[in-house]
Amino acid sequence: MKRTTLLVFLLLSVSFFSYGTTKKVYSWKDKNGVLVFSDTPRPGATEVKLNTPNLTMPATDTSILDNTASATPVNFKIAISSPEDKATVRENSGSVYVTTRVIPRFATGFKVQLFVNGAPHGEPSNSSTFALRGVNRGEHTLQAKLFNANNKLVSVSPVSTFYMHRASVFGGN
The missing domain is CATH 2.60.40.10 (Immunoglobulins)
Known part of the structure; x- marks a missing residue:
């Protein structure tokens, strides 16, 4: 019983601790010279310093992909x-x-x-x-x-x- 309680306490502590910390982001260039970002470090990667803990990406405007609505009829x-x-x-x-x-x-x-x-x-x-x-x-x-x-x-x-x-x-x- 003590072991189970200790295990639960450790799991809760680890999850609480990881909840409060910010994730780290690393970057490197692959063999084709493309810049890669990841949350997993690797040899030769540099840590990217983030100035905000909440990383959100802006919504992408996909209206340019819908060419059916923008088709202009040709007047023959x-x-x-x-x-x-x-x-x-x-x-x-x-x-x-x-x-x-x-x-x-x-x-x-x-x-x-x-x-x-x-x-x-x-x-x-x-x-x-x-x-x-x-x-x-x-x-x-x-x-x-x-x-x-x-x-x-x-x-x-x-x-x-x-x-x-x-x-x-x-x-x-």
């Missing part, structure tokens, strides 16, 4: 760059090459749908150039629509007008 624009608006195309075969311009740069997975006289011309394409064949004489309108990889409409161009001029098969223009 599409326009018909060729033929120019109100241009006359002189081509007896009726061929017209239409070029669209996407700003900023055309993104992966995006598609362009060309509309001629209000009707879709073929399927949406990942190309910004279109070849029209057999276009009749007269006034025609062009418009382009830009879709993202999820097939969502991103931008619509202004309507552009061009005039097809073809020599008449009857001898007149």
Whole structure:
């Protein structure tokens, strides 16, 4: 019984004594030259003098790691760059090459749908150039629509007008 009481007394004394003392911190450089801190001394380590018994680290701001909330949506624009608006195309075969311009740069997975006289011309394409064949004489309108990889409409161009001029098969223009 005396032994158990003595053991408990020693344990309480040691824990009380260690509670009242401050921990020591040691530092050294490892083989890569990185500064290491520890509460365990080792050969070549120097004791770091602390000016406060309560060592607390400031909270780290981790908001910079969350890039989903800070993603700025890109505002895409599409326009018909060729033929120019109100241009006359002189081509007896009726061929017209239409070029669209996407700003900023055309993104992966995006598609362009060309509309001629209000009707879709073929399927949406990942190309910004279109070849029209057999276009009749007269006034025609062009418009382009830009879709993202999820097939969502991103931008619509202004309507552009061009005039097809073809020599008449009857001898007149």
